[in-house]
Amino acid sequence: MAFAAFGSSTPTTKGQTKSGRVVLALLLPGLIYLVLFFVIPLVSLVLTSLEAPAASGRIGEYVPGFDFGNYAYVVTKYWPQIARSFGFAFIATIIALLISYPLAYFIGVKARPWPMLQRMLVTLVIAPFFISFLLRTIAWKQLLADHSPIIEWAHQVGFLSPSQSFIGSNAAVVFGLVYNFIPFMTLPLYTSLERLDTRYLEAGSDLYASPSKVFRKITLPLSMPGIISGTLLTFIPIAGDYVNASRDFLGSSNTSMIGTMVDADFLQNRNYPAASAMSVVLMGIILILVTWYVRKSGTEDLL
C-alpha cells in the first residue's frame, strides 16, 4: 500500500510476443546448461542413492531400487564426519570473517583516498588463485611438516608439546580451510564496504554514538549483505571440501569430513549408493541451514 504512490508502469501489450521470444532465446542457453549439468545429474544422484546391491553380490554392482537403508547406513556410520564437516565449516567461516572484515574495511573504506593502493590490495587478495590450490595446500604441508622451521619454533615456544605434530590435527585442517576459502569472504565484504556511504557514519557520530556504537549500529548492519554472501560463499564449499582434511594434505584419518567419505566410498569402496546418499545428505543439510540463515538474517530488510 505504501508503495502505491510509486506506481508501476504497465507495459503495453503491443510487441510483447516479439520481446517474449527474445527473452526466451536469451534464456535458452542458461536453461539448457542447468538441465544438462544440474537437473539431470541431480536426478541421477538421487536415483543412485536409492540403488540396491546386485544379486551377483560383486563389489561395485548395483541395481535400481528404493533402498532407503542407504541413508540410514551413511547417517549411522558417518555421523562423526557429518558433525565434523559442519563444525569445521562453522569455525573456519567465523575465523575467515574475523580476519576478512578488518581487511575488507581497510581496503574498502580507509584506503579510498588512494585508489592505486586499493586496487593493489584487491589484487593481492585474489593473487593466491593464480596458483592451483592443490599446490598451495601441498606447500603448506611442507611448511608445517614436523621438522619445518615453523613447527620447530612452535615446539620451542610451547605452542605445541614436544613430539606433537601439527599436520593431521583438526587445527591444521581448519587452518587450511580458512586459508583456501578466505578470498570468498574478503571479496563480497569488500564490495559491500566499498559502497558504504561514510556520511552515515558521520551522522552516527554526530548523534552521540561512540566509534564502537557507530560500528555496531551502522557499519555492521549496512554491510550485512556482504557478510551474508561472504559467509555463504565460504561455509558451503568448506562443508563439502575433501582436500584439506584428506590424509594426503593437511589431515589424518581422525580429521575426515563428509567429502573425504564420499571420495572413499565412491573411488575406493565403490559403494556408489552410499556415496550418493552421503552427497544428498550433505546437500539437504546445507539447504536447510542456508534457508534458516537467510531467513533469520532478514535480507529483505537490507535495502
Add this chain to the structure above:
Amino acid sequence: MAGELSVAGADLELIDVRKDFPGFTALDDMDLHIPAGQFFALLGPSGCGKTTTLRIVAGLETPTQGRVLIGGKDITDTKPHDRPVNTVFQSYALFPHMTILENVAFGLRQRKVEDPLAKAQAGLDLVELGHIGARRPQQLSGGQQQRVALARALVNRPSLLLLDEPLGALDLKLRRQMQIELKAIQMEVGLTFLHVTHDQEEAMDMADTVAVMNKGRIEQMGSPEALYDRPKTAFVSRFLGQSNLFVGKVSEENPNSVSIEVGGAKITVDKKRAEKHTGTVAIGVRPEKATFHEEKPNLGADHVLIGPGEIIDIRFTGVSNQYLIEIPNIGEITVFAQNVGKSPVVELGAKVWVSWKVEHSFGLRDLPDGTEDLG
C-alpha cells in the same frame, strides 16, 4: 556535557581557526562569535570554506590551528559524539536500515534518554510527519526526508544546531515553505542555529546575522539589511544582490562626503558610508535605487547624475523592468524600475540620464577584480 538536554542554545566562538588541506587553505585565520539563540547564516559560493567551518564545529574535521568554544567551553579536542551539537546534513544521511521513528530516536538512545520513542514521536509531530514513523527513508520524498533529518537533530535539543545547505535539494516552492517552517521552529525552540548556504535570498530571509565568506575568510558580517544596504567589499556587493560599481580617483573630499571622478562625471558618497577616503576608490549603488530620465534633470548636490547614455537592453521580470544603460566613458549601468505604471516608457536606443541620491551610494574597502589601482 552531551548527557544533558540543553534548555537554550549556547554561543559559539571560533578563535583564529585555520584549516589546511593538501594543496590549499580552506579556512584562513577565522574568528567568529555567534551569540546564543541566534539564527546565523554562513553565506558564500562553493569552495569558500563554509562547509569546512561547519564540519570543524561538528568535530568531523580537525582544525590545523585555532580553538572552538561552545558555551565558553573549549571543545577543540572533543570527539564529535561528545559535542552538544547536531547537524542536519546536506544529504540528510538518514540511516536506510532503520525506520523513520528509529532514525529520530537514534541520538536519544545513544544518550540513554528515558522513553526515546515517545520523544522521537513528539519530534516527528513537530515537523508534521508523525504519521510516517514506521516507514523507511527510501519511501519518503526529498522534502519529507529533510524534515525527518531536522527532527532527528532537534529532538536532542543540542546547544547548537548545524544546518548544511539543508534545503539545497528541494524545489523552489518547497524550499520557501521549509524556510518559513525552519525559522518558526528556531524561534519556538530558541536554539542557536548555524546555517550554511550559498543561496543569498535564503540567508537574508532567515538569518538574524549573515556572514559572507569568500576564499576561506569572512568578508563581511552583519544583519541582512546592513549587508545589503552597505556592502563593504566588491565581492559582497555582487554576491548579495546586484550592484553598479564605479572606480575612480578621489577628486574631492570634505567632512561629509567623498567624490571620485569617473569618465568626466562626479560620483559622491557620504563619508560615513565610505570605507576608504583616499586614492582609488570604488563606489556602488543598487540598481533599484537608481532612476533614469529622458530629459536632463535639474538636481541638487544631494544627487549623483551621470549621462547621457543609451538603453541597450530591456528585460521584463514581472515585478520590475531591468534596463541596461551604456554611458560613454563610464560603462554599463543596470537600473530596475518597478512596474507600477509610473516609470517612463522608453525604447531600446533611447537617450537617458541616470541619477540616484548620494545617501544611497556606498564606498567599498577594495576594488572589484580586474580593475587597476589608479595610483
